Amino acid sequence: MPLSSSAPLVPLLALAFGYLCGSIPFGVLLTRAAGAGDLRSIGSGNIGATNVLRTGRKGLAAATLLLDALKGTFAVLTAAHFGGPLAAGAAALGAFLGHIFPVWLGFRGGKGVATFLGGLFGLDWRAGVAFALVWLGVAFASRYSSLAALVASATTPFVLWMLGERDIALLAAAMVCLLWWKHRENIARLAAGAESRIGQKT
Numbered sequence: 001m002p003l004s005s006s007a008p009l010v011p012l013l014a015l016a017f018g019y020l021c022g023s024i025p026f027g028v029l030l031t032r033a034a035g036a037g038d039l040r041s042i043g044s045g046n047i048g049a050t051n052v053l054r055t056g057r058k059g060l061a062a063a064t065l066l067l068d069a070l071k072g073t074f075a076v077l078t079a080a081h082f083g084g085p086l087a088a089g090a091a092a093l094g095a096f097l098g099h100i101f102p103v104w105l106g107f108r109g110g111k112g113v114a115t116f117l118g119g120l121f122g123l124d125w126r127a128g129v130a131f132a133l134v135w136l137g138v139a140f141a142s143r144y145s146s147l148a149a150l151v152a153s154a155t156t157p158f159v160l161w162m163l164g165e166r167d168i169a170l171l172a173a174a175m176v177c178l179l180w181w182k183h184r185e186n187i188a189r190l191a192a193g194a195e196s197r198i199g200q201k202t
Contacts, residue, residue, distance in 0.1 A: 010086070014079040014086075014087035017075060017091060018072075018090065018091035018093065019098035020098060022094060025104060026063070027068070028040065030063055030067075031057070036055045037055075039052060043055075046111060047110040048111060048113065049061045049064040049065035049114060050198070068110070068114035069117050069121070071095060072096065075095040075119065076092045076118075076119050076123055091122075092120070092171070093175065111179065111182040111183055112179050116179060126159075127156060127168075131159075134152040135152040143198050144198070146183055146187075146189075147186075147190055147195075150187070153179050
């Protein structure tokens with residue numbers, strides 16, 4: 001699905017639409033509704049599924065992961081339907097940015113892994129499957145969610161390039177750079193051997 005030219009307003013609207021979808025903080029909403037308190041004061045303070053898991057609510061963590069991914073997929077597929085490939089790419093970027101910098105939480109959001117994956121499935125499901133398989137393999141072997149995300153995301157632009165999705169690969173590469181920047185503290189802890197493992201409460 002190569003990104004094609006379109007009216008300038010269309011990708012801008014898709015970017016804004018994607019941002020609004022991505023900025024919905026499902027982790028915060030679900031944990032609050034379940035009486036688990038403010039997720040931002042638990043564990044790492046992150047609003048994603050890994051931190052929700054630290055509350056001991058596996059169901060909430062699974063729901064957060066699914067919804068954070070689906071908001072990216074929904075934004076991409078909706079934008080693709082109404083605006084075409086370029087709009088789809090803009091929506092993927094918008095959803096990713098919305099999750100990381102949600103206006104509702106003072107622009108302090110999550111690290112974007114699930115939403116990145118959801119948007120990826122919307123853009124090219126084959127790359128989404130590849131990401132998921134790499135993530136699962138690394139997570140199973142290491143028990144580090146952050147390491148799995150870093151490795152899986154790093155492979156994504158190469159997978160997209162090999163699939164012939166070169167424009168999307170470039171977009172993904174830019175998003176991966178931001179994803180790695182959001183994981184800079186995790187990277188430091190991994191290097192120091194101090195990173196929390198999956199399911200470990202902090």
